[in-house]
Amino acid sequence: MLFDDSPASSLTGIARLAARSSVLEAKSQVRYFEIETRSVLNRTRLGMPFRWTINPYRGCEFACKYCYARYTHEFMGIEDVALFEDQIYAKSNLAPILRQELRKTDPREAIAIGTATDPYQPAERRFRRTRSVLEVFASGYGRRISITTKSDLVTRDVELLTKIAAANSLSVNITITTLDRDLARLLEPRAPRPDLRLRAVRTLADAGIRVGVFPNPILPLITDSERRLDLLARAARDSGASHFGGGLLFLMPAARRVFFPFLAERFPHLLKRYEDRYTRNAYLRGEYAESIVARVRSIRVRHGLDNGPLEHIPAGFEPEQPALFEIR
Ligand code: SF4
8 A cells, every 4th residue: 555544643734635545546557546625726826827726636647748747746745756647636525615715715816727737637537526616617607717638528528618608707728739649649648649639629619618729838849840839720720729829848856857767768869958958947048938939929820819718708797897606
């Protein structure tokens, strides 16, 4: 057993909850746990495009080599960054806690679902924690909600999403780093194929849901070429996306511990360049970074796509009178 029922007395906070978690299921590689939920809405720092985030899971089975969120397992006292993708925690009891929290929050503040783990990773098929969150939003109105995912499983909830969109401002962002299946398999070994994600864009757009494509993260010298990004934006537009926007890879120390060995194995000719640029700073700045921003902007304009989802005010409430969230 990786965990037993008696947490070490030295553990506190989320690490203590993680140690208490009971196994939901174990596949050959991946183990699922249930973790007690203390709060559903997490406040972001100022300057972010959303005020609150919701992540129904901890850890993410998609196992992207560049994943920025691996450090979040460290909060639970798990230092092996590889376990981020093999030890998945489904949060318990989300809906009642979320209802309580929403009563105390300003409905004008934007809520982003899926910022640190994918809300439609394989665990969702069984444990439906993201769906339980969406059901809360479907029972209210006047919220600003976005969902970001790499998974076509989002289309399972198309009816629910349509219901939410009718009474809230909702946008869905599908992340597609590349259309190249083989490259995607290397970079995101357990995520759905790019063509399945594009098909999800089409399904959502056809249902009248505002959907965009994010080529995030743009990987220097791997996915950053004009040609690759242009093909992706064109495919996004042709699938009904309304917006397209992306940012460059950033690499925190926990992410570097996985990404650099991956480069050494698969892109050895790039390793030194990445090490030189990312070892001291997680973010790239300067001429190259600016050129990528300009490239994405010009591609977006070329294909008639927006920078982000346009604010959609559903019928039934006035924008100057912020609606109150109401649980029916
Ligand atoms: S889908 Fe997102 S959270 Fe999941 S492994 Fe990939 S980058 Fe990390």
